[in-house]
Amino acid sequence: MVRRVTILGSTGSIGRSTLEALDWLGGREAFAVEALTGASNVALLAEQARRCGARLAVTADPARLPELRAALSGSGVETAAGPQAVIEAAARPAEWVMAAIVGAAGLAPTLEAARRGAVVALANKECLVCAGPLFLAAVAEGAATLIPVDSEHSAIFQVLDARAAPERIILTASGGPFRDWTLERMAAVTPARAVQHPNWSMGAKISIDSATMFNKALEMIEARWLFRAEPDQIEVIVHPQSIIHSMVGYADGAVLAQLGPPDMRGAIAYALSWPGRAPTPMERLDFAALSRLDFHAPDPERFPALRLARAALERGGGAGCVLNAAKETALEAFMADRIGFLDMARVVEAALERLDGAPAPAALDDVFALDAETRAMAAELCAERAPVAARA
Numbered sequence: 001m002v003r004r005v006t007i008l009g010s011t012g013s014i015g016r017s018t019l020e021a022l023d024w025l026g027g028r029e030a031f032a033v034e035a036l037t038g039a040s041n042v043a044l045l046a047e048q049a050r051r052c053g054a055r056l057a058v059t060a061d062p063a064r065l066p067e068l069r070a071a072l073s074g075s076g077v078e079t080a081a082g083p084q085a086v087i088e089a090a091a092r093p094a095e096w097v098m099a100a101i102v103g104a105a106g107l108a109p110t111l112e113a114a115r116r117g118a119v120v121a122l123a124n125k126e127c128l129v130c131a132g133p134l135f136l137a138a139v140a141e142g143a144a145t146l147i148p149v150d151s152e153h154s155a156i157f158q159v160l161d162a163r164a165a166p167e168r169i170i171l172t173a174s175g176g177p178f179r180d181w182t183l184e185r186m187a188a189v190t191p192a193r194a195v196q197h198p199n200w201s202m203g204a205k206i207s208i209d210s211a212t213m214f215n216k217a218l219e220m221i222e223a224r225w226l227f228r229a230e231p232d233q234i235e236v237i238v239h240p241q242s243i244i245h246s247m248v249g250y251a252d253g254a255v256l257a258q259l260g261p262p263d264m265r266g267a268i269a270y271a272l273s274w275p276g277r278a279p280t281p282m283e284r285l286d287f288a289a290l291s292r293l294d295f296h297a298p299d300p301e302r303f304p305a306l307r308l309a310r311a312a313l314e315r316g317g318g319a320g321c322v323l324n325a326a327k328e329t330a331l332e333a334f335m336a337d338r339i340g341f342l343d344m345a346r347v348v349e350a351a352l353e354r355l356d357g358a359p360a361p362a363a364l365d366d367v368f369a370l371d372a373e374t375r376a377m378a379a380e381l382c383a384e385r386a387p388v389a390a391r392a
């Protein structure tokens with residue numbers, strides 16, 4: 001039977017890997033693409049839609065609709081544009097939806113797919129970071145199935161034992177490109193350098209989040225909601241090779257791990273073939289060639305993001321939403337050379353302090369309001385930091 005799929009964020013790193021995984025697992029004979037969505041890369045979106053015979057292609061940017069229409073003229077692919085059209089794409093009747101829009105912009109469309117009961121392959125971590133309880137309520141309300149795709153959470157999902165509650169959730173972290181750098185060197189890091197992840201090929205924003213370890217901070221909060229883990233059950237260990245994707249410890253002291261090459265097509269193919277395991281051409285691990293796997297504790301001084309995530313977890317309420325919105329604002333300022341690399345954590349810390357006590361958002365509009373309030377405050381905090389050129 002042909003399965004209908006939708007890819008939210010098809011033009012990004014995860015979106016492109018998803019299209020490859022669909023080809024691995026049977027292509028057009030096994031899958032019919034209902035909708036693809038992108039934002040700025042309209043040429044790629046149109047090419048993807050033609051190639052896989054999508055019914056609908058949507059750009060989140062209304063100004064790009066004429067370009068999308070021109071690129072798809074004569075193809076029979078429907079077109080639409082704007083944030084509401086992305087939500088409507090998620091509402092269309094695909095049984096399996098890849099949620100791969102970057103950032104908080106992915107929340108509303110992914111919620112829509114969950115509410116109507118799709119199998120949601122969740123790459124976007126911000127849904128759970130900004131609105132964990134709300135998002136899980138939508139999953140329950142829609143009787144949706146949530147399959148984690150973030151490599152760590154996919155790994156944990158794969159080794160969870162239905163018969164025993166986990167004692168520890170152990171997230172592995174590569175440590176990013178500045179794992180061994182001094183604070184002095186890190187202070188002068190440029191965006192071009194920060195996007196160079198040592199192991200994974202990913203979009204620019206998550207690559208920089210890996211460099212600050214804010215990616216791991218988001219993943220701690222993601223794990224809290226996905227696996228209903230208490231904050232003190234969630235640990236982070238630096239593992240520079242990114243071969244062990246994460247681990248779960250049980251009450252008898254046993255630790256189960258999932259291993260594989262650092263290639264997201266593995267986690268995506270798993271989400272497509274769940275509850276089975278379809279054969280894939282993923283590279284096989286050669287343990288003799290690997291020879292060693294290293295581990296060390298993260299350095300809290302050089303990577304304050306982990307401490308901030310723990311504080312957000314302990315504060316609860318709207319702290320996850322505040323942490324993410326402040327982080328996204330600071331990340332954009334860093335990418336535009338308006339603040340330095342180490343300033344990102346300073347901005348997030350100040351925003352968390354100023355908005356301490358923000359209540360947990362009870363509805364989507366509350367998330368948007370807290371997100372907007374935090375972004376405005378974080379933008380002021382960024383403006384207060386000395387310009388990068390003045391500090392050079």
Ligand SMILES: NC(=O)C1=CN([C@@H]2O[C@H](COP(=O)(O)OP(=O)(O)OC[C@H]3O[C@@H](n4cnc5c(N)ncnc54)[C@H](OP(=O)(O)O)[C@@H]3O)[C@@H](O)[C@H]2O)C=CC1
Pocket residue numbers: 008009010011012013014015037038039040041042060086099100101102103105106123124125126149150151200201202203204205206264
């Ligand atoms: N890349 C990876 O290996 C991993 C990614 N993730 C998570 O998955 C998500 C996607 O990451 P990644 O693929 O790297 O990101 P990319 O930046 O490569 O892709 C992001 C996608 O979102 C689209 N997009 C950007 N802004 C908007 C918007 N405002 N509204 C709607 N769509 C938008 C982009 O469109 P366009 O490009 O056309 O502008 C693109 O399709 C993130 O949440 C990330 O944290 C999790 C684990 C691993």
Ligand SMILES: CC(=O)[C@@H](O)[C@H](O)COP(=O)(O)O
Pocket residue numbers: 150151152172173174175176200209210211215216264
């Ligand atoms: C592929 C994936 O899931 C990323 O989130 C990855 O984990 C990033 O690597 P870091 O461990 O450096 O954050």
Ligand SMILES: [Mn+2]
Pocket residue numbers: 150151152219
């Ligand atoms: Mn990850």
